[in-house]
Amino acid sequence: MAEDAPLDYRAIDDVIHGRVRLAVMAYLSGADTADFSQLRDKTGVTDGNLSVNLRKLEEAGYIRIDKAFVKRRPQTRCSLTDAGRKAWLAYLERMQAMLFGEGGDPAD
Template sequence: MANDPHEESYDYREIDDVIHGRVRLALMAFLSGAGSADFSDLKKRIGVTDGNLSIHIKKLEEAGYVRVTKRFNNKRPQTICHLTDAGRKAWIVYIARMEALLTPPAAE
């Protein structure tokens, strides 16, 4: 971060790499509105394979951004992903960081 609080920082290291991956970004964007979704719906909406989605969900889960629950629905297993409070906070910080990076510097 810059020393002057009025000086904009374009430091790429301030971007949350856990969220910034394309699939994880799509997951977080969807869950930020939906709150939770089942695996099949996420797979269909994001357009990824089972394995690819599982890997990215696991990474978000390890970061504490999503919580995964498993249940049965009509004797069929169902995996539900929930955005956690920590995930929502991280998402808000991520969006603010992206907005700051995309805002042109003020003319002097």
């Protein structure tokens, strides 16, 4: 990338780029699945805030939300979909390209 070429911030996935959604995607990329309380504790947000952000990720097709009852208590479990994993990797590649150039290699 030429030194004076502008960084193409428009290629950043706005669904993922929100702080809470970014944290959820990062956590789920390393954990196969996580329940609602794990995600709430890891992100440090309120139940309502987490619910809104999970819904946005689900609507985008990035996460799957499974609801069940365990010992009469509702349990919400989340996991990345294949599309979500692809979007996450593309997001990371775009951020690397913005930081280190189109090759995206910090060693360059």
